[in-house]
Amino acid sequence: MSADERAADAPTEPRGRVGRWRDRLIALGWLVLVWNLLWGDVSWGNLVGGALVAGAVLLFFPLPPVTFGGRVRPRALLVFLLRFAGELVTASANVARIAVRPGYRPRGAIIAVRMRVRTDLNLALTAEVVSLVPGTLVVEVDRDAGVIYVHVLDVRGPSDLADSRDRMHAIERRLVRASGSAAEVRLVETATVEKGT
Incomplete structure (x- = not known):
């Protein structure tokens, strides 16, 4: 295995606490958006319900962190x-x-x-x-x-x-x-x- 292959396959450095919280907030926002799209109506009830469901999903079914070591060109x-x-x-x-x-x-x-x-x-x-x-x-x-x-x-x-x-x-x-x-x-x-x- 060449040095480039090892570097490409190697995981990036673990993210700090701020980065993890930011990722969780982004995931929470996306889940709330999907919840409202599924209901077909953006209302206070759907926003609160979506936030509760998204929080439960992120709490009980945590996703592994997705590392991104590249840059968008x-x-x-x-x-x-x-x-x-x-x-x-x-x-x-x-x-x-x-x-x-x-x-x-x-x-x-x-x-x-x-x-x-x-x-x-x-x-x-x-x-x-x-x-x-x-x-x-x-x-x-x-x-x-x-x-x-x-x-x-x-x-x-x-x-x-x-x-x-x-x-x-x-x-x-x-x-x-x-x-x-x-x-x-x-x-x-x-x-x-x-x-x-």
Whole structure:
């Protein structure tokens, strides 16, 4: 394991008391917002009820802390969003073409893709983005090994499987460029260069 891989997989320093309380307040706010959205009405009763339910959830079902050692890069985030929108349009058109094609039976496959950055946040973000693209669906995530298992629609041969893996690595690379740490960015860039050689 290289130094960049160790740095990318290593947890960040534990947060101080102020940081933990801030995270809890943010989670409380989001839960109250979701509570009010579920009821479809923002009222004093829903705000108080949401605060009570959110407080109970955070007290009895505490979530593990999510560490974020990276930084958001606006330019790379814009590139990610534009490419993601393009992939959504292309994949939607492809799935629509398959759906209206008479007599065509697409073959699916489940592939395992090992992620280069194995942090919980990167695995979760990559899995979410892949699941949002029509024609792909995350079946399982092996957190320890850093492997995402994905069902891919319309596989005609081994080249389609390789293309699907390359697309997932490209999504991971764009996500890490947009929000990863310097070590994580170096890791995905180095892995890309090594693959090309």
